[in-house]
Amino acid sequence: MAKAAGSRPLSVVLLGCGVVGSQVVRLLREQSADLAARIGAPVRVSGIAVRRLSRPRAAGIDRALLTTDAVELVSRPDTDIVIEVIGGIEPARSLLLAAMKAGKSVITANKALLAEDGAAIHGAAREYGADLYYEAAVAGAIPLLRPLRESLAGDEVHRVLGIVNGTTNYILDRMDTSGAGFADALEEAQGLGYAEADPTADVEGFDAAAKAAILAGLAFHTPVTAADVHREGITGVRPTDIESARTLGCVVKLLAICERTAGGVSVRVHPAMIPRGHPLAGVREAYNAVFVEAESAGRLMFYGAGAGGAPTASAVLGDLVAVARNRLAGTRGPDASTYADLPVLPMGEALTAYHVDLDVADRPGVLATVAEVFARYDVSIKAVRQEGRGEGAQLVIVTHQARDAALAATVSDLQALPAVRSVASVMRVEGEDNQ
Amino acid sequence: MAKAAGSRPLSVVLLGCGVVGSQVVRLLREQSADLAARIGAPVRVSGIAVRRLSRPRAAGIDRALLTTDAVELVSRPDTDIVIEVIGGIEPARSLLLAAMKAGKSVITANKALLAEDGAAIHGAAREYGADLYYEAAVAGAIPLLRPLRESLAGDEVHRVLGIVNGTTNYILDRMDTSGAGFADALEEAQGLGYAEADPTADVEGFDAAAKAAILAGLAFHTPVTAADVHREGITGVRPTDIESARTLGCVVKLLAICERTAGGVSVRVHPAMIPRGHPLAGVREAYNAVFVEAESAGRLMFYGAGAGGAPTASAVLGDLVAVARNRLAGTRGPDASTYADLPVLPMGEALTAYHVDLDVADRPGVLATVAEVFARYDVSIKAVRQEGRGEGAQLVIVTHQARDAALAATVSDLQALPAVRSVASVMRVEGEDNQ
Numbered sequence A, B: 001m002a003k004a005a006g007s008r009p010l011s012v013v014l015l016g017c018g019v020v021g022s023q024v025v026r027l028l029r030e031q032s033a034d035l036a037a038r039i040g041a042p043v044r045v046s047g048i049a050v051r052r053l054s055r056p057r058a059a060g061i062d063r064a065l066l067t068t069d070a071v072e073l074v075s076r077p078d079t080d081i082v083i084e085v086i087g088g089i090e091p092a093r094s095l096l097l098a099a100m101k102a103g104k105s106v107i108t109a110n111k112a113l114l115a116e117d118g119a120a121i122h123g124a125a126r127e128y129g130a131d132l133y134y135e136a137a138v139a140g141a142i143p144l145l146r147p148l149r150e151s152l153a154g155d156e157v158h159r160v161l162g163i164v165n166g167t168t169n170y171i172l173d174r175m176d177t178s179g180a181g182f183a184d185a186l187e188e189a190q191g192l193g194y195a196e197a198d199p200t201a202d203v204e205g206f207d208a209a210a211k212a213a214i215l216a217g218l219a220f221h222t223p224v225t226a227a228d229v230h231r232e233g234i235t236g237v238r239p240t241d242i243e244s245a246r247t248l249g250c251v252v253k254l255l256a257i258c259e260r261t262a263g264g265v266s267v268r269v270h271p272a273m274i275p276r277g278h279p280l281a282g283v284r285e286a287y288n289a290v291f292v293e294a295e296s297a298g299r300l301m302f303y304g305a306g307a308g309g310a311p312t313a314s315a316v317l318g319d320l321v322a323v324a325r326n327r328l329a330g331t332r333g334p335d336a337s338t339y340a341d342l343p344v345l346p347m348g349e350a351l352t353a354y355h356v357d358l359d360v361a362d363r364p365g366v367l368a369t370v371a372e373v374f375a376r377y378d379v380s381i382k383a384v385r386q387e388g389r390g391e392g393a394q395l396v397i398v399t400h401q402a403r404d405a406a407l408a409a410t411v412s413d414l415q416a417l418p419a420v421r422s423v424a425s426v427m428r429v430e431g432e433d434n435q
Helices: A019-030 A032-039 A070-075 A092-101 A111-128 A145-151 A166-178 A182-191 A206-220 A239-247 A309-329 A366-376 A404-416 B019-030 B032-039 B070-075 B092-101 B111-128 B145-151 B166-178 B182-191 B206-220 B239-247 B309-329 B366-376 B404-416
Strands: A010-015 A043-049 A081-084 A105-108 A157-163 A250-261 A264-275 A287-294 A298-305 A351-360 A381-389 A392-399 A420-429 B010-015 B043-049 B081-084 B105-108 B157-163 B250-261 B264-275 B287-294 B298-305 B351-360 B381-389 B392-399 B420-429
Touching (some): A010 A309, A019 A032, A032 A309, A070 A092, A081 A092, A081 A309, A092 A105, A105 A111, A105 A309, A111 A206, A145 A206, A145 B145, A166 A239, A166 A287, A206 A250, A239 A264, A239 A351, A264 A351, A309 B145, A351 A404, A366 A392, A366 A404, A392 A420, B010 B019, B010 B070, B010 B309, B019 B032, B019 B309, B032 B043, B043 B070, B070 B092, B081 B309, B092 B105, B111 B206, B145 B206, B157 B206, B166 B287, B206 B250, B239 B264, B239 B351, B351 B366, B366 B381, B366 B404, B392 B420, B404 B420
Parallel strands (some): A010 A043, A010 A081, A081 A105, B010 B043
Antiparallel strands (some): A157 A250, A250 A264, A287 A298, A298 B298, A351 A392, B157 B250, B250 B264, B351 B392
16 A cells, blocks of 8 residues: 655546536645645645547546546555545546555446446455545435444344435325326436436446445445345336325335345345335435434434535545545555355345235125135235226235235236236335335 | 454443343344354453442343443453443543543443533543444434534535434324323323333423434534534423414424524524424334435435434444444544534524514504514514404414514513513424525
8 A cells, every 4th residue: 555645745646527527626625724634644646637628628628638538547656545436337447446546545436337347446446445435426426335334334234225316206296296298208207307318327227236335345244236126126116006005004115125134134226115114215306315223223324415516526525535544554444344245135035015006806705715815825915905996996005014925926826816806016116114 | 543353353341221121131142143254253242340249230231240340341351342331421421531542442332421512522532533323312312423424425414303302202192192181191192101200301392402412413514412412302381382383384393403504504493393294203102203305415314213222232332343344454543524514503593583472452543563474583474364253353473484583572572562462482493495
């Protein structure tokens, strides 16, 4: 590791100068005196790697600092700290690995890279004794990873339930409050800049799944990758699902769920109904929140802006103060510990409850036939509601917790029943007290 | 500072073995394997200082570790880490100072000491190069101080609004949901163990004021003591105040408010009405939550259990993992920075809004007379509601923000008006978006 630098200015280079990067540069300039006081030495930006020099830049970006040669920047002898805000797998991975090998401290907001190849990135940090901080990678400005990694280091986390994607929360919130359909709510989110032109990463749950992998790894001290995460998006959520949730006293959220069970860990992202009294139910618009259940600490929640240039830059600067202090002290922060090395369980093993909405024929014996299918897979029924719907009837069944495989098999058999005209909707129910 | 200890077990001594101390001992025993893996060395309890050896102890407390000689424990050559859970000023202060002087790392849950004499405690940590951690001192298990001190170190905090006393939140929540009076709600809280036999420290706001001082110091990088905090408790909150709040779409909470203004910082604890849509309004029962507004991060909230043996012990153990890792690495955590050294403004300078409930004579000209008093002190009226009450009328006025001194002078003049029979209630309104 590079030695302490006295009060020599610390030299920071940025990889990427988009929405987050330009906010980082602005804050470094505007708060330079405060930052110097908190760190114990001034910090200066000595280079910014971009793809195209000619692109228009935010005001205040010194064009003399721009370069397309990121490899040179991260290996410059006088570079102390590398901030990576490019995103994506390559060239971010190669640049971060090169930076750590060259003795630099690194800060990244790259959830995709950490979720896909966290083991290699963490391994390099250990091997080269480099600082690796990434608070901005999950839930933007919300201080979440440091609390999980450090404040709760003396506790046993049982479960993490998170709303970690602001785009989908905005869409589901609009569907709940205005009755809009998915397509209209998505269009509105796009108009407000909450959703991208190609919304796939958000609405199909890829973004949330990457964050779930990072959260599960930190919470349970075990390696988890994005590929381990069961993922379902919100494109199939319809106004009738929202309405059914309301009848049940619930609201629909896209949840990242990380659970520690006897056999290992379960990590999944899917829409779910949660009771309106649950602290996560009140998280509106594009806000994020993460609910943590720990053995001793009990129930905790962290709430705030999950995205945006300035909030994400705030998280990057918090990391910057930490790594800068570490560098001056000639030390480094704690490694992410993965000593537990727990198996990641398949989705079928997850314990959850289902809300099943069936269109059934309105004739004697239907309820008995349907109930028999649930019993076949040992799924216990918690509540039933039946009422007329057109020529047939609507039969809504809410189950107690059971293995997801048993619930899925139940639904599959229900679909094959002649008395069941269609399975109108199936949604998991989470966050109930008896879970 | 003591040098790195290789994989030699780290020796921990406890000062105090009450509700929190006995939970710390239990967790250290039950989670010893996990803690050793996360720290990199085993941790063993080598002594527990108590006042009386003969007192009954929780199961699992090894009586051979008990001693009444705390001074000997903290200066033992092989002691690495001192955990102080005695509370109060002395002997806690002398013991912590002696421990730091002897090169020990210290962890304390002592909000009263840090709020009264934080400068001396922090000064000793700096002078002797000792680690000083105290996450458990504010809001129990909620990871809050580390995020403020570290994650937000690159941001500018404008305001902290906290529900930091579970006892008073329970009482106010009961008054809101059941219509109970203060005395009945207090009795219920005492029956459930949420309030002590002598509830003064909680209901008069002393506990919240100590926490407010610690929060303000960390948030604004400036020294603040409990004596700097304007403090009003909840003993004067009546069911009619709760009812008035409801009419206004608000709920009454005891808030710790820390604000950075142009002239300095303002730190105060008092009951206030906050809008039911505010994230703090949904904090029920004995839960705590702290809402932070920062320049870049925006609005954040931290929520969880604010007290109790196990939650507080979880915070102590999180600190233990950090100081143990630091000790093994031969380094120490960041000092609390107080470089800003801002003036603490008197309460009269605080900007707030008032809800004023007046019993007035029901005759022409009363409203004009009352309105003139507000105008006299340049207090802008936001809303007025008047309706018959007995022989007179009830006149409720909600103001826009103004200096507290102007609002107090207004109320004082109103009391002297012949047309005003009585000022039925005055309560501040906080947490509105236009603030």
